Amino acid sequence: MSFKKMINSMLMMSLLMPVLAFGQEKLTGLQIIQNVYDRPTGKDQTGELTMTLINSRDDQRVRKIRQYLKNFGQVEKKTMFFISPADVRNTSFMNWSYDEQGRDDDQWIYLPALKRVKRISSDSKSDYFMGSDFTYDDLGDRHPTEDTHNLLREEKYNGESCYVVESIPKEENYMYSKTITWIIKDKWIGLKKEFYDEDDDLLKMLTVKKYEKIKGYWLILHSEMSNSQKDHKTDMLLENVQVDVGVSDDNFTERMMKRGL
């Protein structure tokens, strides 16, 4: 090895070293989002969800729902029963969401007035969930590989050290041109998320108002999604949450949907 070559390789090393060292400490945007996606939330969960829809005139519609969730590995199943308003009481909704990329959710609804369970197909995960400002994707179904993630910066937000990650969808014509998420380090909870429309204008903003560690899992209990363009917002409050209580598989059947609360 000539002196020149040695110098060259040393230079190479010195250039590479910090990068390698840095890479071990600092996570990429994708890794951060993957961590959020993979954050354990328990094997099963029950709780009461209060969804308050508020329009621009401050009219409110309140829906109370009892929900059951269970992770079956490749598929996550969820059943929801309406408690109120009275005219939709016992209407139930079941959703099977698959890990398999590109596979649509299966959804059923039971209308007690019709006494029949019906399949509903949502072609798109960009459908709004029950008239709220959340899409199915917003509710946490969106797989990290569907976007390109860039860590923009790290900063304090609401007293928490956060990663700020920008996610740009790979799919063209997706409903958002990008989202920016503030993620609490180590807890892997998105504390705030901004959604931008195709013209890069702010469309919606998600704010997490309350999160708690229950049975060792970080769970989001209270959040608000506001659509600034439509001046409409949705408040989601999760109460009486119980985790890992051994929810029976029976809860995720048509028979159970019909039985009601």
Place this chain on the structure above:
Amino acid sequence: MNRFFEKLITKQWLILAIVLIVTILFFWQMKQNSRMETDLDEYMPQDHPAFVYSNQAEDWFNIKDGVIIAIENEQGIYNSGTLNKVKQLTKALQKMEQVHKDDVTSLYSADNIIGTEEGLDVKPFFDRVPDSDSSLSKLQQNVRNNEMVFGRLVSTDEKVTIVVAEIGDDVFSQEFYHELLDLAKTYEGPEKLHVAGRPIVEGTMAYLGPRDMQRMVPIVIVVIILVLLFVLRSVKSTIFTLLVVLISTVWAFGLMAAVGIPIYAVSTMIPVMLIAIGVADGIHLYSHLFLFMKSNPGVGKKEAVLDMLKEMWKPVVMTSVTTAVGFISLLTSEVYPIKYFGVFTAFGVMMAMVFSLALIPAGIMAFGLPKIKQDSKNIGEQGRAFTAFALFINRHKYATIFVSIAIGAVSIFGMSKVWINSSFLDKFEKDSDIVLTDKFINKYFGGTSTLNVILDSSELDAFKEPAILTAMDQMQQDVDGSLEVVGNSFALTDYLKRMNKVMHADSEKYNIIPDSKELVAQYLLLYEMSGDPENLWQVVDYNYQKANVTFQLKSDNSKALNSALAAIDRHLGNFKNLGVKLNYAGSGYKGLVFSDLILEGQIKSLILSLIIVIALLSFMFKKITAGVIGAVPITITAFISFGVMGLFNIPLSTTTALLSSIAIGIGIDYGVHFIERYKIYAQETGDKNETSRQTMHHSGRAIIFNAVVVIAGFLVLLFSVFPPNRALGALVSLNMFTSFLGTVTVMYVLLYMSNIYFKKKK
């Protein structure tokens, strides 16, 4: 007064200078601050309950007028080329800055609620443009099966489909219209594209009317100049008569700009009024001067001007004051632009009076008397003609009165047929693009005009009650079915019937309102889960307390609207029993209410000004009889004007309704000048026949000159490209003619028979 005039006429240069300076100031104001108001909502009284409610409802349900672009393909629309155009045009419209993304409806953006074997599905008709035969025919089948789209977005013969972009009231501009036309043009061939809709009609009218007026008024002025030259036979007289009119117009608009009031569409009528009314003073003054110079050859200008002022100031002031009062009475209108119109026209009329009495004498003092040709034979002939006319009328006194009464009776019959039309479309040529496009779309679809029925209950969730929903559905079917002009309707009921049907395996038997409140609520929840809940808020409010039923009409004229209103009103009782209030909303309805307000205000002001005028005239002539007689030409003019409109099926509109004001303005002028002369000659001669002859010669001459000048000027408007301006020209001319004829015939006869000013002699 004479002292004052003697002083006044020596200050000719000062007067000319002052008028010039103030005119320049006002002109500068006009240039700087004038602003045209084109938003039609600004015209409406915002605190009127009907408007308050409608505006609220528009806000609740996001009710807006839609621009409709129709894509026509003779070979049918189900081919990938045409469908791609639907998609691209929808996207292009959504990208326009004036259009909200969610406000564009087309086959591409619409939701298809379909029943599948397993349940319900709400999804777009197509996302990627179908290109295989099977996918095209599947789309065709989907559309045929969906009553919410078939016949609404796609014509039943499948050759036309529409893209609707709803836009706000204040969005439309000519640039936007041309942008739309250019956009549509890029999609032409083999498809044909048509652009229509109320915003276009409204916007084009607001633009076309005043622009046409701007083009026509100079021509009107030129014609008036020519006729003035002919009757006055003097360039100087013509120039000053015209200056009086033009300067008073500049002052009126200058003042308007100075106090920050925008120019409304009705304001473009101000010059029309001032031209028609303002030339009268000049003509009467010059006509008097001319006759004085004839009978006193070689008279000095100072003496002639003094005589003119002395003899004529009274009628000039009287006519101007009464005319101004007539316009001021428009303050009783609830419509602000009309109030402003009244006030500023009154101001212009008063200014015209001041200029006539200051500027015309100053002009003569500064630039000399008009030259008159010593054509005595002609004058003698004229004099003889007027005398003969007076004698003729005298001989046929009773016939004159009888004919007048007969005409009055026919007019009253005609008036009973007068209808007010708030239509914008009817203001365009029958073969104009706008009318033809509108017809085209009305032929294939529900209609280009909309009427919104707002149902309102005090109960929460009222519009989930089957009884109320059934009543709504019955109303829709009844109104749709019984009236040709109603193309279709759209409401919450259509969503529910559609869902009920598809949830029952597409069975037509279930194309009805579900029979339980729970089922309704659950369907709605289902829709919110699978569809776009935003769509629901256009037909019902958040708490299901208010609902919006949209009727599509094939015409925007008042007869069509009223027939729909009458049909809907039949259901009032039914809704009342269910605790539901029914109101109307939307731009068409507001237009209708607005026209009624204008008409009502116009009638109120007409009656009020008639009373004021009779009172004023009685006071001025110090005789009630004279006051009543003086009001005859106004009455006749108004009667005939409205009578003709009724008989010839010319509907009242915002412009034509204002014409009754002209009737007052002109009618008074003629009457006052005539009576004033009559009175003077009666006192001079003491002989009734001599008085008649001289009055006819003096006043009758000026009146006929006046009438000829204005009629000639306004007949020019018959060549206007904008039909309302043509109607305006015809009606102003008619009013001038009837005022003139009424004055020299029936008013004269009444004056002659009443023996006022002769009592002592007889």
